[in-house]
Amino acid sequence: MTAKNTDRKGKNKDQKSTTYEMVDALATFKLPDSLPCSEIDFPVFVKKKKKAKWSEIVEESNERMQKIQKYVESKNEDMPKSPFLKTECEYINSEVFIILLPALEETLRKAKIWEALVRQKCFFNGIDHIAQVLWNNNPRYPGRKFQSPHIFNMPWAREHLKNNPRPYYPKSWLWPEEYAATLIQKTVRQYFVQRQDDVQEMRDFWRKLKLEQSIPELDTNPFLSRRFASTSNFQKN
Structure with a gap:
């Protein structure tokens, strides 16, 4: 017990001596009149980095791709395609629609003038x-x-009308709207049904059978029977 008490007393004396030394040092310390800037630690303002948005990244990438495509197109010279490489869509866009679309626009203007879209019985005929x-x-x-x-x-219209005269009243004047709508729907449905492969095959079969029945020589002439055996050797009516 005596040894422990002596140790505690020694530690307390050491702590008191250190505190006295700190107090004396603080009492004698004086701030200088001026300090160089290098010794002053100024507070640093930390800026937050802006996070990039996904839309901005996509826009930048699209702009870069457009620039690359423009550069590639400027380097590549347009070579004219040969006629056998042109597709049907290119031919329609370059040859047909250039003439057809202005005609349709002018027809719509005339139809508005004649009020053909409002009145059923009108002198104006769009197809003509x-x-x-x-x-x-x-x-x-x-x-x-x-x-x-x-x-x-x-001249060609006059000759056609002489051989095929038109009726006095057109069907658009005689038919009511409901009957005309049903007739249009009927023809459209018929067209889409007849386009099916199985319907085409059945129609070709009956057409071929009718043609064979109209030629009695097919039973006796093997050459004609072989010729008409293929579907590509008879005319479709």
Whole structure:
């Protein structure tokens, strides 16, 4: 017990001596009048980094890709395609729609003037007007633009009307809207049904059978029977 007490007393004396030394040092310490900037620790303002948004990243990548594509297109020269490599869509866009679309636009303007879209019985006929515009604006015959005759004054139209005269009243004047709508729906459904492969096969079979029955020589002539055995050797009516 005595040894422990002596140790504690020694530790307390050491602590007191250190505290006295600290107090004396603080009492004698004085701040200088000025300090160099290098010795002053100024507070540093930490800026938060902005997080990039996904939309901005996508826009930047798209802009870069567009620049690359423009550069590649500028380097590649446009080579004209040969006629056998042109597709049907390219031919329609480059040859047909250039002439057909302006004719349709002009026909719509005329229909608005005649109020054909409002009244059922109207003197204006859209199909006749489209045929007239296409015939007058044929690029193979540029002289027709200056003449621009009416469709009933064209020689081919007169000959056709002589052989196939039109009825006095068109069907659009006689048919009610409900009957015309059902007839249009019927023809559209018939077209899509007849396009099916199994229906086409059945129609070809009956057409071929009818043709074979109309030619009695097929039973006696083997050459004709072989010829008409394939579906590609008879005419479709």
